[in-house]
Amino acid sequence: MSISTTAKTLLLATSKETYAYRRFGKASQCPLLLLQHFTGTLDNWDPAMTDALAKERDLIVFDNAGIGRSTGVVPKTVHEMAEHVQVFLEALEIQSCDVLGFSLGGMIAQQIALNNPNAFRKIVLVGTAPRGGTDIMHLDKPSLGRYFQDRSLKGYQILQKVFFAPSEASQRAGGEFIRRLDERKDDREPASGPDVAQAQLAAFREWEVQKGEPFADLRQIRQPTLVVNGVQDEMIPASNSYRLVENLPNAMLLIYPDAGHGSLFQWHESFARQLLAFLASDSSQAPY
């Protein structure tokens, strides 16, 4: 059993909610906070990826309000989700950390970076979009709806379809991914229900709304940032990642071939290597 699949779930009571999280990996001064995707819980991080990261970094995986065993209700805006993360970090007495925000988690990471320029040392944004981005999580469009409306797909099988590209190789990687998600036997989080999905979809709709000059906010995020996507991401298309690096002043872009929304899980060895090299660089600039 890996460190990721045996790490105990912890509960942290704060002034706002009690948050479920796990912390594991190599002790280091600057922890790496992982912010999760649409409907995902602590159990939705690929242990192959987090095991590789944990060899060099102190990882904190986190359930936002209303997810898993975290109390409260799921907010309908990214802004409120960001506030929960900030309260959690404060209660943990973490003034600054690195962050890996995947999908919805990447939007939350951007919002926190805008709220508090000192919250993060370095930022990794995977399969995500800037505020005002395009075609964010429209689960009813044909390329996704055919899976979400397919009653024959059970449990994680839908993840295999929507997180991976249609090719045989990518679907095989998807099959391995969902098997890895099942490796944790005990101390699992309750899965998210339709109420979670509904609230988070409302947050995506709100995030799609442009406010003021397109992408101007991004210019305030000056941290070294690594932006990653799969070239065939149907959930949050790669064009959103292009817009991120075109507007963030200090961001590298990595696009993976033959991969969808879950590029970080499909290419977990490469992704972990690139991410660790990026975080380990002592440059104030993003290239590593």
Add this chain to the structure above:
Amino acid sequence: MSISTTAKTLLLATSKETYAYRRFGKASQCPLLLLQHFTGTLDNWDPAMTDALAKERDLIVFDNAGIGRSTGVVPKTVHEMAEHVQVFLEALEIQSCDVLGFSLGGMIAQQIALNNPNAFRKIVLVGTAPRGGTDIMHLDKPSLGRYFQDRSLKGYQILQKVFFAPSEASQRAGGEFIRRLDERKDDREPASGPDVAQAQLAAFREWEVQKGEPFADLRQIRQPTLVVNGVQDEMIPASNSYRLVENLPNAMLLIYPDAGHGSLFQWHESFARQLLAFLASDSSQAPY
């Protein structure tokens, strides 16, 4: 003095032309062929970059027909330029190698890969575009014309302006780059004149012409490919790199921040590290 600035220029007589080239670096089974940009000669490769690559790879830098001391006339199509490279490789008895094609050189590399699927083991395309790409080398547009028409800019000063982003940091990197280009004192190639520029611009215009289904050719290039660009490339905008990875079946994309056409020279340490890791990977897939 570095290995790049002291390597002797060699002349290879072939059935077609006599080609000027230099070969240096660590002996290895698979050489790395470098194909140069618009008007560039052997002397336009940044020695900081080639020195770093030469520590691990056997490099061959090459002047196409009519460039530097290579005989013949500069062709007006990428296709004819590709033929010269193929004749040169054949005369050197190289059946297969890796290739780094920068700008015009990246187009030539694509054409060779289409002509002969066995010519290359791995492909690196920097600051380049697929056939049918957009806004390729329109030197008269305002963002470039203001430099090309500025009579106060002498020699390499124009390169500093058009290969680098306008920021102070990028312009500083550009200044260091052009100083490095001057490090070679002896055995320099004659610089390209307006006739070279004119023929190569004709080749860019021909390359912009779409033939058949957009980008369909790219799907035949199955080699692991690394595509690199600066996010502010005004000469061949990064959107062309997006189209490359969206259509090449096995390609990674790396986009550098605060960088223009010469991203590989501005970020030479990072670029050399990424390129060497990509070439050293024994996977048949692009991610490394």
